[in-house]
Amino acid sequence: MASSYDYDEPSYDSRSYPPSSQASDVGYDPNFVPDSVKTFVVHLYRHIREKNVYEIHQMYEGSFQRLSDRMFRESPWPSVEAVAPYVDNDHVFCLLYREMWFRHVYARLSPTGRQRIESWDNYCSLFGVVLHGVVNMQLPNQWLWDMVDEFVYQFQSYCQYRAKLKNKTEEELQLLRQYGQAWNVYGVLNYLQALVEKSMIHQILEREKEGLEQFTATDGYDYEGGSNVLKMLGYYSMIGLLRVHCLLGDYHTGLKCLAPIDISQQGVYTIVIGSHISTIYHYGFANMMLRRYVEAIREFNKILLYILKYKQYHQKSPQYDQILKKNEQMYALLAICLSLCPQTKLVEENVSTQLKDKYSEKMLKMQRYDDEAYAVYDELFSYACPKFITPSAPILEEPLTNYNQDAYRLQLKLFLYEVKQQQLLAGVRSFLKLYSTISIGKLATYMEVDEPTLRTILMTYKHKMHAVDSDGKIIPNVDVDFYIDEDIIYVVESKSTKRYGDYFLRQILKFEEMISELDRVKLD
């Protein structure tokens, strides 16, 4: 689970990590294994061997958190070497335990440079074992999602860590020099890609569409004695790749990586709420940067409604903080999208109310396109955007600087540039709403520009409000449209058509069900 503290920082600049954060764990003995931990690992090991997914899940979500809360609030869990004898020194179990060990350190403590590198080594070993195809376990989806999610999170965290060179000790710099391969961007991307390929998840999803394979129906689990680990890691890696590409600023490729997953329907990605939210958040953000505002609004609306309805069921879960944070970020992104591309019919009522509560004032400001407006766009974008990274290796010579904000600053700058280009469109829209026809000359006078400038603005409006999708098709994003006949503007308000087709289909199925039930009733 991606730790909540890092995402909650008040300013963008992530806090600097104290060089030896373990100084406080006076009395932390890595070799001491309390009885409760002994019991924990013995049972978990047994459940994994017996493929008892339900019990594994209970222990993973429940017991691990409870023990962490009770005994390991400020220190790491016992070392894997101390725990290994209780689990037959099982290699794979030790890798899994270590993965949880490091995740705990990231979540509750501050990882040292060395720990970060060791965690990378652990992931390499773990994924190596999985990719060799020799793993025979069935693990809960929550755990498998957390693995991929944490992998990408630790990569992002390392890039931030590595880009802040100013206050590093000589020891830390030496580590960076020595272990240049750790969290190398090629390594990270290639592991995710390898998981996608080796699991053959693309082919599985294709065959499923043709009815030749069961995947979604079994929640990804294998009921024929096999393992779900490679398949599910491959599946979740598609979302991982989307996320990494967003962190790099490559939105197009990110969306391509996600393409095999059909987000217009329920699927395996919706089973674990963390994966559902991460998918839609990044999908929506990428679409926003590609100017496909309607698509982004549509998806944000769906997920925000979902969270509204179901978040109460996750209050006790360790992901709850993250869920809330992403929720707030997506409201901010929705506010941005609706300010750039006003739509009246795409946002559900409850979501709309929440949005107004949080952002009505800011949205009004954004639509004014003055200096204050840009400040608000800046603020919301900075709050809601992913933590962009600089993937290249650090230059470890003087002068040592902190350049961890460079990537973010570039994305922000380009985004605000786009906003600026759309500056005059809000004015056009508000005038067009008032008329069914108007001459170019008159509108130019009202808007206090000359005719050529107005024609330019009108064409800009058309261009910006018609996005190009990945197949090259033009998708209109307009609520108020127009066309020009020589020098008269004809305004077209888009009508929303009622969706009769779907409604009839649903009712037909419902009534058919009722009829067959009635048929079954026998009357004497």
Place this chain on the structure above:
Amino acid sequence: MVRERESQQQQQQVSYTVEQLVAVNPYNPDILTDLENHVNEQVSSQTYSLDANLCLLRLYQFEPERMSIPIVVRILIKALMAMPAPDFSLCLFLIPEQVQMEEQFKTLIVLSHYLETARFHQFWDEAVKNRSILEVVPGFEQAIQAYAIHVLSLTYQKVPRPILAEAINIEGLSLDKFLEYQVANSGWALEKGHGRSQLIVLPRNEFNHPELKKNAVDSVPLEHVTRIFPILS
């Protein structure tokens, strides 16, 4: 003649391989040179591959010392030619800020800005001043003209001749010939506007003729209809 075709076939074979590389093994520093060659091929054979170019820009991001400014300039010009697609912005997202400060990039960014805000007059002025950078890529003019016509087609049912002329930077007799060609091949028509000016009637599409807009909202995909086949039979 035969040799030409052979080398063209060879070219096609090499690009096929690069596309495959990008699809199968994109996170690989060894393909950097292949991708750079591919950019030059795109320029000379007037083809375009966004995926390959993004892949190369990513590799430059991972290893900034290997970045080649001329190659990036070519990629950006190709991206401009792909408008209205947002490819130019997509490329900029991947180029570090300091690099974007180079003169050539600043020029291209200005050109992109003019195109994005439909300031065709200023665009063509600026393009003429920077002919040396743009000449490198054949087909540039035609691509931008196609984009200009696209924007006009979104906006106008009937566009006055001077507006069209300014947008595509063609005047006088050349414009007459151009219009002749479009009338014969692309469904354009010519009319008289008021004040004896010439009006160009652009082809009807759903953006300048809203009545043509398919009510796609209410069309039901086939998969949904199949749900009731058991009932209908």
